[in-house]
Amino acid sequence: MFIEINPHDETPIYTQLMYQIKKNIVLYGDSLEKDLPSVRSLASDLGINMHTVNKAYNRLVEEGVLSKSKRGYFIQEQSSLIQHENVKEAMLEKLTQIQIDADIYGVSEQTISEWLESIKIQMKEEVEK
Amino acid sequence: MFIEINPHDETPIYTQLMYQIKKNIVLYGDSLEKDLPSVRSLASDLGINMHTVNKAYNRLVEEGVLSKSKRGYFIQEQSSLIQHENVKEAMLEKLTQIQIDADIYGVSEQTISEWLESIKIQMKEEVEK
Amino acid sequence: MFIEINPHDETPIYTQLMYQIKKNIVLYGDSLEKDLPSVRSLASDLGINMHTVNKAYNRLVEEGVLSKSKRGYFIQEQSSLIQHENVKEAMLEKLTQIQIDADIYGVSEQTISEWLESIKIQMKEEVEK
Amino acid sequence: MFIEINPHDETPIYTQLMYQIKKNIVLYGDSLEKDLPSVRSLASDLGINMHTVNKAYNRLVEEGVLSKSKRGYFIQEQSSLIQHENVKEAMLEKLTQIQIDADIYGVSEQTISEWLESIKIQMKEEVEK
DNA sequence: GTGGTCTAGACCACT
DNA sequence: GTGGTCTAGACCACG
Structure with missing residues (x-):
């Protein structure tokens, strides 16, 4: 996952994150790890708050791009995307x-x-x- | 000018207004009156806040779509659009x-x-x- | 709106809120005000945090029970519920x-x-x- | 015992397990072995954590569905279910x-x-x- | 005054 | 160590 956040951009950070994640899936597809970094670790990597990552992840779950379990978030099979x-x-x-x-x-x-x-x-x- | 605003929409009203005005210009072009309704009258016609109309107008001036004078707002000549x-x-x-x-x-x-x-x-x- | 929250219940507050709101809609239907109390006022009325109310409201928007605009949250027409x-x-x-x-x-x-x-x-x- | 666990499901694994065990009892009743697989073996069979199996078993004991002895967990007689x-x-x-x-x-x-x-x-x- | 976003930090359930 | 929930408080955009 190569993710870049621009804190000075006016588009919300969580939206940027959503598109960065989608972009990674589009670009690297099956070669990506299926399980995403934990909300907290990604947050600290990007220097942003845990809740912001959480919001992005959950939005992507709603969109059907990710799935979640008690163990973390996962990339959904693209074929199952409705x-x-x-x-x-x-x-x-x-x-x-x-x-x-x-x-x-x-x-x-x-x-x-x-x-x-x-x-x-x-x-x-x-x-x- | 045929303008429709949906107050229950998530997109800001001033953005809706901006696109509605642009749409009118695109669709009706030269057959439109060059001077726009006053901020007050448009606001009351649409049942929205004066400040909102003001914001839309001023943004369009910034974009070069409208011009502003002492007497009100005017549609710019399309050819002069930069x-x-x-x-x-x-x-x-x-x-x-x-x-x-x-x-x-x-x-x-x-x-x-x-x-x-x-x-x-x-x-x-x-x-x- | 008659809303009761039980802070000692193990079901999350925001879930309780969601069902309390749905219950109000089911019970009082059209006689209810269409616009909901603001997140902050309802939060302070119930003695809970603004973000908790926000989460409940937004979940209900996702479910199609409410709609949101820049001016607040509204009860959707029941007929349009998919x-x-x-x-x-x-x-x-x-x-x-x-x-x-x-x-x-x-x-x-x-x-x-x-x-x-x-x-x-x-x-x-x-x-x- | 035919038990299926979906680790990508949002419902806690121990809850899934509890219902899968109950389902087996309902479906196969008296034809089932009365003694359940050991915590360790079931955990490794299902590829889940030992503590998780333990939690499910103990909850079922609390509910009166299972009983616990030195030698392991047993299915209770249905008639004795309170x-x-x-x-x-x-x-x-x-x-x-x-x-x-x-x-x-x-x-x-x-x-x-x-x-x-x-x-x-x-x-x-x-x-x- | 309305919601939106972001941060910080705490406690809890699940694995 | 994972996410979930809740709180508190700040700043911003919109109306």
């Missing part, structure tokens, strides 16, 4: 906002495609590091 | 999150394209109403 | 445990029906108080 | 919660009866395996 309605709604809202902003700022569809491509490339490069 | 760095960053962040969620939930690029299409169609239909 | 899988699973697990315990302790089906009846009657009586 | 107050209270609490959830989610009494039926059928089918 797309939750809330997640879809959140994606649609973001897409709508992107569409409106693109229209008003004159950002072409092609530009957006290029941005997406560069995001993907950047993610792939992180794997190879 | 893409602000903040806006681009916000769009990139949303795109990154969408990309990660799409990967982890197995949403194909095609599905996302379809979603985008339906968003556009839905917006066009609103014009014809 | 039964979440998690809730059904929890109910099934409880039923299974009840069934096993009933079998092993020789509690007849009739006795269980009687218990259920008395629970219902007790709840109705609380309304009339 | 219904403990704690057990009844636990059952009543579960029933109350089920009742409230059923009311609020619009689950009819008939549906609950059907669920109970399918639970019973499922348990019977396990015997025949």
